[in-house]
Amino acid sequence: MANLMEKIASNLYDGEEDEVAELVQKALDQGMDPQDVLQDGLLAGMDEVGKDFKAGDLYVPEVLIAARAMHAGMNVLRPFLAEGGGTGMGKCVVATVEGDLHDIGKNLVKMMLEGAGFEMIDLGVDAKAETFIDAVREHRPKLVGMSALLTTTMVNMKATIEALQEAGLRDSVKVMVGGAPVTAAFAAEIGADGHAPDAASAVDLARALIA
Amino acid sequence: MARAGLEGGQYQPLTQAQIEDIHAASLKVLAETGVHVENERALALYRAGGAQVDGSRVLISAAMVEAALASTPARVLLAGRDPQQDVVLEGRRVYAGTGGSPTMVLDPGADTLRPATLRDVADMARLADALAHCDFVVVPIHPTDVPEADVPVNRFYACLSNTTKHVMGGVGSVEGARAVIEAAEMVVGGPDALRARPIVSAITSWMVSPLHLDTGVTDILLTWCEQGLPVALSSAPMAGSTSPVTLAGTLVQLNAEQLSGVVLTQLVRPGTPVLAGYIPGVADMRTGGYLGGAIEFGMMQAAAAQMAHFYCVPIYGSGGMTDAKLPDAQAGYEKMATLMLAAMGGCNYIHHAFGMLTNMNAASLEQALIDNEVVGMAARVLRGVEVTEASLAAEAIARVGPGGHYLMDDHTLRFMRSEFFYPAVADRQNRATWEAQGKQDTRARAVAQVARLLERHTAPGLPQAVDEAVRHRFRIHTFDAT
Ligand code: B12
Numbered sequence: 147m148a149n150l151m152e153k154i155a156s157n158l159y160d161g162e163e164d165e166v167a168e169l170v171q172k173a174l175d176q177g178m179d180p181q182d183v184l185q186d187g188l189l190a191g192m193d194e195v196g197k198d199f200k201a202g203d204l205y206v207p208e209v210l211i212a213a214r215a216m217h218a219g220m221n222v223l224r225p226f227l228a229e230g231g232g233t234g235m236g237k238c239v240v241a242t243v244e245g246d247l248h249d250i251g252k253n254l255v256k257m258m259l260e261g262a263g264f265e266m267i268d269l270g271v272d273a274k275a276e277t278f279i280d281a282v283r284e285h286r287p288k289l290v291g292m293s294a295l296l297t298t299t300m301v302n303m304k305a306t307i308e309a310l311q312e313a314g315l316r317d318s319v320k321v322m323v324g325g326a327p328v329t330a331a332f333a334a335e336i337g338a339d340g341h342a343p344d345a346a347s348a349v350d351l352a353r354a355l356i357a
Numbered sequence: 358m359a360r361a362g363l364e365g366g367q368y369q370p371l372t373q374a375q376i377e378d379i380h381a382a383s384l385k386v387l388a389e390t391g392v393h394v395e396n397e398r399a400l401a402l403y404r405a406g407g408a409q410v411d412g413s414r415v416l417i418s419a420a421m422v423e424a425a426l427a428s429t430p431a432r433v434l435l436a437g438r439d440p441q442q443d444v445v446l447e448g449r450r451v452y453a454g455t456g457g458s459p460t461m462v463l464d465p466g467a468d469t470l471r472p473a474t475l476r477d478v479a480d481m482a483r484l485a486d487a488l489a490h491c492d493f494v495v496v497p498i499h500p501t502d503v504p505e506a507d508v509p510v511n512r513f514y515a516c517l518s519n520t521t522k523h524v525m526g527g528v529g530s531v532e533g534a535r536a537v538i539e540a541a542e543m544v545v546g547g548p549d550a551l552r553a554r555p556i557v558s559a560i561t562s563w564m565v566s567p568l569h570l571d572t573g574v575t576d577i578l579l580t581w582c583e584q585g586l587p588v589a590l591s592s593a594p595m596a597g598s599t600s601p602v603t604l605a606g607t608l609v610q611l612n613a614e615q616l617s618g619v620v621l622t623q624l625v626r627p628g629t630p631v632l633a634g635y636i637p638g639v640a641d642m643r644t645g646g647y648l649g650g651a652i653e654f655g656m657m658q659a660a661a662a663q664m665a666h667f668y669c670v671p672i673y674g675s676g677g678m679t680d681a682k683l684p685d686a687q688a689g690y691e692k693m694a695t696l697m698l699a700a701m702g703g704c705n706y707i708h709h710a711f712g713m714l715t716n717m718n719a720a721s722l723e724q725a726l727i728d729n730e731v732v733g734m735a736a737r738v739l740r741g742v743e744v745t746e747a748s749l750a751a752e753a754i755a756r757v758g759p760g761g762h763y764l765m766d767d768h769t770l771r772f773m774r775s776e777f778f779y780p781a782v783a784d785r786q787n788r789a790t791w792e793a794q795g796k797q798d799t800r801a802r803a804v805a806q807v808a809r810l811l812e813r814h815t816a817p818g819l820p821q822a823v824d825e826a827v828r829h830r831f832r833i834h835t836f837d838a839t
Contacts (some may be wrong), residue, residue, distance in 0.1 A: 344644055
């Protein structure tokens with residue numbers, strides 16, 4: 147039923163959350179493979195969104211609303227997906243580091259990654275190293291994302307990476323960092339696995355890191 | 358004699374009816390949505406002042422706003438160490454100066470940034486001291502080579518010792534606020550002298566838009582107000598992400614935020630000299646990023662000035678920002694547009710006007726020199742077309758008569774220096790001369806001039822005894838040339 151998949155993808159693109167949920171249910175009722183619904187319906191739609199966002203045709207609010215529709219579809223689909231019931235992309239813990247209250251960029255990155263199928267665990271702002279460690283222990287994510295907007299709090303990214311190391315958790319996750327003052331050079335220097343300058347490239351980065 | 362402070366207000370994007378619509382909508386926001394406050398001291402003050410407090414939600418009535426506005430000074434003196442550098446904020450008088458706390462610097466001629474140092478703060482302050490159109494110094498940079506606890510007093514020291522103009526800035530923490538006040542008291546000779554002639558003032562970014570008070574910065578705000586010194590409130594929403602996407606909607610929210618802040622300052626200490634700090638940013642809907650150079654920023658800044666004039670509260674605003682990465686053509690037109698609109702809007706205290714690039718993320722000396730010209734041109738516009746018996750030139754026209762010329766007429770000699778703005782950086786030579794002199798663009802010329810200017814303009818410094826006392830009392834870090 148290629149037609150139904152296309153409908154899911156295009157409704158997702160338009161951010162029609164109720165329709166997406168209904169269509170996913172319909173596909174399941176018709177006996178389609180949940181994995182196909184995920185790949186050819188939801189993720190295919192989100193891919194289109196990602197492309198047009200990068201091309202400058204879609205604006206941030208449209209992407210976020212499409213991501214919300216993706217969620218609605220996932221909520222229907224999740225119980226039918228194999229082990230864990232996720233998209234297979236895995237979990238990602240994000241937060242703004244200790245001492246820093248800037249969260250607009252972090253929230254954008256979170257919503258974009260969510261849209262790309264990652265299961266996001268948001269620790270909010272002013273997150274201490276211990277908070278990250280507790281969350282990694284509890285949720286076993288593939289990725290940890292840290293945000294800092296102040297030069298004075300960037301050092302806490304390094305401290306968090308060191309604390310993960312000491313807790314013996316560093317090798318279990320990939321760490322990505324971002325925020326206006328953060329550069330790729332700084333990311334390399336503190337031993338992070340990657341850096342992205344904006345939310346769209348954060349999605350590419352996250353995909354590359356878990357590949 | 359204070360600095361001139363020319364009259365703005367020629368550009369009025371809002372009609373009187375629209376001002377009243379925004380006012381009414383803001384009061385509704387304050388009364389029905391309210392602000393979120395976790396700071397205990399602020400909650401207690403709001404409650405005592407008659408606000409309806411439900412948990413951390415504070416609803417503010419129109420009557421509270423009225424009462425606060427009644428005790429808010431319409432005129433605020435921000436003194437310079439040199440009284441000739443005083444700025445007096447009132448009505449539609451316009452002043453422009455430095456500002457922003459970037460932690461990165463673009464070196465003269467460079468295309469990549471480097472971390473800022475205390476030396477950069479001192480250099481920019483000294484340049485600001487030298488620039489004719491720069492009315493005040495808002496601490497222009499956040500140094501990265503000083504331990505954070507020492508930053509507030511060191512930033513102010515670096516500025517105060519390099520300029521005799523007024524110095525305003527963020528003070529980092531309650532301890533930072535106390536240190537800055539104590540140091541300033543030492544400079545002017547005691548607490549009373551500082552209250553009489555406040556040579557320093559604080560910026561408090563107490564509002565996390567939308568409508569959410571930051572607990573820590575609110576502590577700084579309350580501490581500063583208790584001291585009876587001038588304070589600038591600052592809320593900087595971004596239209597489209599942290600405030601409504603429409604210009605009118607952003608103005609309503611920003612206005613409500615400012616009124617909630619003005620109320621708080623007057624509850625702490627009635628009569629607190631407060632500048633309503635409207636910073637109407639814009640979010641790039643294509644990326645979510647912050648835009649400083651958007652034309653709508655300038656439009657909203659002028660509209661915000663109209664709101665502040667409506668309340669008779671001096672306004673702290675922004676102009677002359679750009680999203681450009683270098684002092685290039687984009688920097689030129691974005692800066693001119695946003696600065697001119699803010700100035701023609703009658704915004705009293707326009708910071709960010711000198712030396713800022715990449716919206717708020719980098720500072721550049723040669724850009725500050727170019728900006729001096731932008732502000733100078735805006736000042737010429739504010740001066741307007743002077744129409745007097747003499748300027749009408751009827752006699753000169755009769756004297757010269759049909760077919761003559763004015764080049765040698767007395768009237769020309771009398772007015773030619775004052776009537777026109779003469780730029781220092783712009784190149785007005787003929788092309789051949791320009792080519793012969795190395796075909797330099799604006800930036801290259803500005804780089805050369807900055808070097809000359811900084812060589813010539815020595816730091817005013819502090820009186821030796823005061824300087825020693827301040828250095829003895831506080832951990833002052835060195836920023837001397839190596
Ligand atoms: C909005 C804002 C605030 C708001 C924050 C509201 C909020 N809920 O976040 C408020 C008013 C609270 C605020 C407070 C302060 N701020 Co502020 N703020 C800004 C401002 C104007 C915009 C930041 C923003 O939201 N940008 C839009 C978002 C979408 O962009 P972004 O954050 O860069 O995120 C993108 C990328 O960086 C990347 N990204 C971000 N995180 C991550 C994470 C990962 C894993 C990845 C891969 C990518 C990634 O993707 C994002 C989306 O594309 C900037 C100026 C500027 N031009 O950046 C100053 C700025 C960051 N603030 C500054 C300062 C100094 C402060 C204060 C100290 C001011 C004061 N004296 O009180 C306080 C500090 C409070 C604290 N302890 O954190 C300075 C920082 C200087 C520095 N580099 O150290 C700046 C640069 C302004 C300036 N020059 O003065 N601020």
